[in-house]
Amino acid sequence: MRTYIDQIRAIIWKDLVLELRTRERIAAMGAFAVLAAILFNFSIDTTSTRPEDVAAGLIWMTLVFGGLLGVGRTFYLESQDNALLGLLTSPVPKDAIYLAKTLANFALLFIVSVLVLGVFALFFGLDLGANVGGIILVLGLGSLGFVALGTLFAAISTGTTMGETLLPILVFPLLVPMVIYGVTSTGRLIAGRPFDEVEGNVRMLGAFAVAALAAGAMLFRYVVED
Amino acid sequence: MTRLVLEAKGLAREYGPVVAVDDVNLSLGEGEFLTVFGPNGAGKSSLLGMLGGAMRPTRGHVLIRGQRLAYSDVEWRHQVGILSHRGFLYGQLTVEENLRFYGRLFGLTDLDQRIPERLERVGLADRIRFQVRQLSHGMRQRLSLARALLHDPDVILLDEPYTGLDPSAAGVLRGVLAGLRDGRRTVVMVTHNLKEGLELATRVAIQVSGRFAWEGTQADVGGEAFERHYHRVVEGRS
Numbered sequence A: 001m002r003t004y005i006d007q008i009r010a011i012i013w014k015d016l017v018l019e020l021r022t023r024e025r026i027a028a029m030g031a032f033a034v035l036a037a038i039l040f041n042f043s044i045d046t047t048s049t050r051p052e053d054v055a056a057g058l059i060w061m062t063l064v065f066g067g068l069l070g071v072g073r074t075f076y077l078e079s080q081d082n083a084l085l086g087l088l089t090s091p092v093p094k095d096a097i098y099l100a101k102t103l104a105n106f107a108l109l110f111i112v113s114v115l116v117l118g119v120f121a122l123f124f125g126l127d128l129g130a131n132v133g134g135i136i137l138v139l140g141l142g143s144l145g146f147v148a149l150g151t152l153f154a155a156i157s158t159g160t161t162m163g164e165t166l167l168p169i170l171v172f173p174l175l176v177p178m179v180i181y182g183v184t185s186t187g188r189l190i191a192g193r194p195f196d197e198v199e200g201n202v203r204m205l206g207a208f209a210v211a212a213l214a215a216g217a218m219l220f221r222y223v224v225e226d
Numbered sequence B: 001m002t003r004l005v006l007e008a009k010g011l012a013r014e015y016g017p018v019v020a021v022d023d024v025n026l027s028l029g030e031g032e033f034l035t036v037f038g039p040n041g042a043g044k045s046s047l048l049g050m051l052g053g054a055m056r057p058t059r060g061h062v063l064i065r066g067q068r069l070a071y072s073d074v075e076w077r078h079q080v081g082i083l084s085h086r087g088f089l090y091g092q093l094t095v096e097e098n099l100r101f102y103g104r105l106f107g108l109t110d111l112d113q114r115i116p117e118r119l120e121r122v123g124l125a126d127r128i129r130f131q132v133r134q135l136s137h138g139m140r141q142r143l144s145l146a147r148a149l150l151h152d153p154d155v156i157l158l159d160e161p162y163t164g165l166d167p168s169a170a171g172v173l174r175g176v177l178a179g180l181r182d183g184r185r186t187v188v189m190v191t192h193n194l195k196e197g198l199e200l201a202t203r204v205a206i207q208v209s210g211r212f213a214w215e216g217t218q219a220d221v222g223g224e225a226f227e228r229h230y231h232r233v234v235e236g237r238s
Helices: A002-022 A024-043 A051-071 A076-080 A083-088 A094-124 A129-158 A163-190 A195-224 B044-051 B074-079 B095-105 B111-121 B137-149 B167-178 B194-200 B224-237
Strands: B004-015 B018-029 B033-037 B059-064 B080-084 B155-159 B186-191 B203-208 B211-216
Touching: A002 A024, A002 A076, A002 A094, A002 B095, A024 A051, A024 A094, A051 A094, A051 A129, A051 A163, A076 A083, A083 A094, A094 A129, A094 A195, A129 A163, A129 A195, A163 A195, B004 B044, B004 B186, B018 B044, B018 B059, B018 B186, B018 B203, B018 B211, B033 B044, B033 B194, B044 B155, B044 B186, B059 B074, B074 B080, B080 B137, B095 B111, B095 B137, B111 B137, B137 B167, B167 B194, B186 B194, B194 B224, B203 B224, B211 B224
Parallel strands: B033 B186, B033 B203, B080 B155, B155 B186
Antiparallel strands: B004 B018, B004 B059, B203 B211
16 A cells, blocks of 8 residues: 555656646646636626626636646656656556546646636636635635546547547536536635535535546556557 | 576467467576567567567466466566667656656665666766756667666566667667676567677567567577578568
């Protein structure tokens, strides 16, 4: 068990150090988030629509589209020198590879989700008040569910000629439940409603993330094994 | 007869209707160095992939020290080191970080001793802090060899290790590979480069259309005669 955890930690460390040095994915996701927030800000007629009524949906859409930019390139660095084969021929269980790549993606997307929330709060003049912790929890659980599915399907799309184009086609239909619970929870918390009111939705988000992680860990080996 | 280390029994690999490897059998003892020659598309890399546990055989199986290995067996990975013409390295990590990363995957705990020792062996001790992208192709190949040897495997698999190297870099790598003939390791190299492949081999096989069309030693068909023999075998079977 200790070796298993150390193997996961080694892959997470490698992915985060590479990201720190290249900044490829975090820069793409962060830039997308900021630009999307600016464009959405100008696309809403605030004389007929209150920003806080639409902010939750726009935050989640920004997160999903921005997240795809990063998650879609999960295996890019591995493919450069066939390093994925190096991973697959090392004594690391396939589910450990999946969990490590997913957790590294989660770390990146969680940072982006906090950035997205901050940027939208700024441009839309949102008063998050005492619910800011709850909103971050909701976005965190959503990010975890998203990367759990995204990492699995990134492995599938990397091995196809369609590459990253295929990823949204595969992932988006499966994200519908997560988006419904996420947008509802975020919207109510932005509106200043108590956390108790969204607790059921947050539990569903958590269950979705756990189910996606479990499914990914079980199915990943069938994706990467020859 | 030395102790058997690596065996393949009835190994076959098919990609749909295409048969890449067809009923290959081999038995290699400690210290033996088998070079498998063959033209492009002969199935050499697929054979190596199956021996290394990177590819699931369609039929047949591999044994290491008499133990039949399941495809998902992680113990298999501890006993095999693979050097390909692709290095499995991360360009933005340093030489040391690459080796430390793979060492942790293999559960090695004495990396502070192992890494300098392996780098010394492949002549890269002075590049330990360099990022891999700053190294020449020849140096990267030697680093790949250090990576493959890091966990001290019994079996080393070499897939076209000289690809893309200039004569000078190839000469350096040849010297390092010669060090693998220490009587303890079993080595399988696949290549279509006759000169490089013959130099280190104790046994030789020619693979054509997936099958071993000929097996022997250098003594059977030595030196320059081997090149004529190779072309005769390849043209006769393809």
